[in-house]
Amino acid sequence: MPSVPPGDGQAPVPASQPPKRRAASRAKIFSQAPSPESRKLSPRAAQQLGSEPPDRHERIAYFTMEAGISHQIPTYAGGLGILAGDTLKSYADLHVPAVGVTLLNKNGYFYQVLDPQDRQLEEPVHWSPEDFMKLMEPRVSVQVEGRAVLLQAWQLLVHGADGYDLPVYFLDSDLEGNAPNDRHLTSMLYGGDRAYRLGQEIVLGVGGVRMLDALGYANLSKYHMNEGHAALLIAELLRKQAQNPASVSENDLEAVRRKCVFTTHTPVAAGHDVFDSALFSRMTGDFVPPLLLQKATMQGKVNMTLMGLNGSQYVNGVAKRHGETTREMFPEYRINSITNGIHPPSWASPAFSALFDAHIPGWRLDPFGLRYALSIPNDKIWGAHAESKHRLVDYINEHANVGFHPERFTIGFARRFTAYKRPDLVLYDVERLTQMAERVGDIQIVFAGKAHPQDEAGKSLIQRVLKISREASAREGRLKIAFLRNYDMQLSKLMVAGCDVWLNTPQAPREASGTSGMKAALNAVPHFSTLDGWWVEGHIEDVTGWSIGGKPVDADPDSPINFEADALDLYDKLEQNIVPTFYGKREKWIDIMRHCIAINASFFNTYRMAHQYIVNAYME
Numbered sequence: 001m002p003s004v005p006p007g008d009g010q011a012p013v014p015a016s017q018p019p020k021r022r023a024a025s026r027a028k029i030f031s032q033a034p035s036p037e038s039r040k041l042s043p044r045a046a047q048q049l050g051s052e053p054p055d056r057h058e059r060i061a062y063f064t065m066e067a068g069i070s071h072q073i074p075t076y077a078g079g080l081g082i083l084a085g086d087t088l089k090s091y092a093d094l095h096v097p098a099v100g101v102t103l104l105n106k107n108g109y110f111y112q113v114l115d116p117q118d119r120q121l122e123e124p125v126h127w128s129p130e131d132f133m134k135l136m137e138p139r140v141s142v143q144v145e146g147r148a149v150l151l152q153a154w155q156l157l158v159h160g161a162d163g164y165d166l167p168v169y170f171l172d173s174d175l176e177g178n179a180p181n182d183r184h185l186t187s188m189l190y191g192g193d194r195a196y197r198l199g200q201e202i203v204l205g206v207g208g209v210r211m212l213d214a215l216g217y218a219n220l221s222k223y224h225m226n227e228g229h230a231a232l233l234i235a236e237l238l239r240k241q242a243q244n245p246a247s248v249s250e251n252d253l254e255a256v257r258r259k260c261v262f263t264t265h266t267p268v269a270a271g272h273d274v275f276d277s278a279l280f281s282r283m284t285g286d287f288v289p290p291l292l293l294q295k296a297t298m299q300g301k302v303n304m305t306l307m308g309l310n311g312s313q314y315v316n317g318v319a320k321r322h323g324e325t326t327r328e329m330f331p332e333y334r335i336n337s338i339t340n341g342i343h344p345p346s347w348a349s350p351a352f353s354a355l356f357d358a359h360i361p362g363w364r365l366d367p368f369g370l371r372y373a374l375s376i377p378n379d380k381i382w383g384a385h386a387e388s389k390h391r392l393v394d395y396i397n398e399h400a401n402v403g404f405h406p407e408r409f410t411i412g413f414a415r416r417f418t419a420y421k422r423p424d425l426v427l428y429d430v431e432r433l434t435q436m437a438e439r440v441g442d443i444q445i446v447f448a449g450k451a452h453p454q455d456e457a458g459k460s461l462i463q464r465v466l467k468i469s470r471e472a473s474a475r476e477g478r479l480k481i482a483f484l485r486n487y488d489m490q491l492s493k494l495m496v497a498g499c500d501v502w503l504n505t506p507q508a509p510r511e512a513s514g515t516s517g518m519k520a521a522l523n524a525v526p527h528f529s530t531l532d533g534w535w536v537e538g539h540i541e542d543v544t545g546w547s548i549g550g551k552p553v554d555a556d557p558d559s560p561i562n563f564e565a566d567a568l569d570l571y572d573k574l575e576q577n578i579v580p581t582f583y584g585k586r587e588k589w590i591d592i593m594r595h596c597i598a599i600n601a602s603f604f605n606t607y608r609m610a611h612q613y614i615v616n617a618y619m620e
Helices: 026-031 043-048 079-094 194-215 233-241 250-257 275-284 290-296 304-310 320-329 352-358 367-376 378-398 432-441 454-476 490-499 518-521 560-584 584-600 606-618
Strands: 060-063 097-103 113-116 121-124 142-145 149-158 163-173 220-228 258-262 274-277 301-303 312-319 409-414 442-448 479-484 503-506 527-530 545-548
Touching: 043 409, 043 518, 060 194, 079 097, 079 149, 079 163, 079 220, 097 194, 113 312, 121 194, 121 442, 149 194, 163 194, 194 233, 194 274, 220 233, 233 250, 233 258, 233 290, 233 304, 233 320, 233 367, 250 290, 250 518, 258 304, 258 606, 274 275, 275 301, 290 301, 301 503, 312 320, 312 606, 320 378, 352 378, 367 584, 367 606, 378 409, 378 479, 409 490, 409 560, 432 442, 432 454, 432 479, 432 545, 432 560, 442 490, 503 518, 518 527, 518 584, 527 560, 527 606, 545 560, 560 584
Parallel strands: 060 097, 060 220, 097 163, 220 258, 258 312, 409 442, 409 503, 442 479, 503 527, 527 545
Antiparallel strands: 113 121, 142 149, 149 163, 274 301
16 A cells, blocks of 8 residues: 555555454443543454454444545545544544445546646546455445446544554446446536536435445444535434334434434535435435424425424534524524534644654543643744645745745645635735835735635636736735645645644635635634634633634625735735734744644544534433
């Protein structure tokens, strides 16, 4: 198996290596996460490892449309998939008895190419599942538009920190005997039309449950849906539960609810996955029991979030603020919140990993210990940051040729390019930015991100950034701007560690959580963001970073008034506080860096998140 480059934390286990058995008891797993000492295997247990077939001890099935486990396995598009990958890695580290289910996505999301007019073009991502995964024997079938679609599964083992392996199954419809269009159902992540998307959701939800049954997972007690893409698993569980699937009762639905956990990530009504009833009926036939279908239908459309809400005992948003927003959207449902996190070993740069190893032993399995970053000497923190920044600047100069310098103040912005994330907010008044750089110190801004293939506004924003970048380069002044193509996990790890400030400018309340700022905090990079998503919880002004704007000054969140007000506040804070502190008050700046680690990195991680899911969701 090829080695996995830095940036992925845990390398996938070679396909030839069988899953290893768990040493801890189930009771201990659900009562508390094992300590590093309790994770050590006895000699007898160690002798048994790798020699026995899977014992199918898993209790939790984690379903997700995308999973970002390694940049070499491009089955992710962005934050949703990265969160899923980080969650599964932490479950493996903590011995949480889980199994993952996702789609193979043989062509990935897409490889980003820019044409001579700076228009984003999308090309398939070429990769070989057999390099990382083992093809399993069972095959199952689902009905899509009346046709039988055969599915196979590839097994990837996520290798935990101390030898515990968590299996993830990637569903694949590219089989002989399937219709040509059906063979491509697991080819493109978020590709195709609405029928294609619904076909994928049938494969994930229905096919995923059937595949787990075929693989021998008979003792599952919880089915965790990471967004509504997998909500059709509720219909499959109902058909297994009821004696007569055509007449499912409230008692049947209640029995299934007790098995289901639903996490929603969408704070905007228009962003929830819905299908026209006619299309839904054509694609699924009479598969979904009438009781569930009725509860999931609103205004002639089948809403997959409503299906998840009605079929789950525990429902949560992904930040406290997002939980509030979701309760406002669906006031008749009980919606909790568990704030997202990141997997620290995957996102700490090599320099900070070494620093933490030296000063906070055990941080990889106990990130709560990162609060002791307050005792790390200033020169050590600055040295680790300088090393990380040099790596990023070298990459920028190699790929963008804009002449960045490692001693100059650098802002990073990287996420999906779409209108509500407002990537052009910092470019609202380029002339003022230019003058600011002349007055208070050099400013470098690096952008990265992809627009959804159907998001024309997002593609136009990429063109705008590139146009301004060239104009800044032509002036040869003290403001430099770069755009890096094909943003992925590997580039993300470089950027979150190598910038001096991490910028996030979503239009509130449209950020569900956001995790890139958490990755930056782990690498001592302060966050500069509108108060939305996780930043409502992580923000302490001048201690962990800075806020942009306040509440919208107009009833319409998209109003130009709000855009201008936030841009002006951004410029004021850069000019009057942030840039002068970076250049002129180094001790204060390093103190802010230290607090980013101690306060935010120690809390906003997937180990804490896993504990909350175990206690609040899985043990209900």
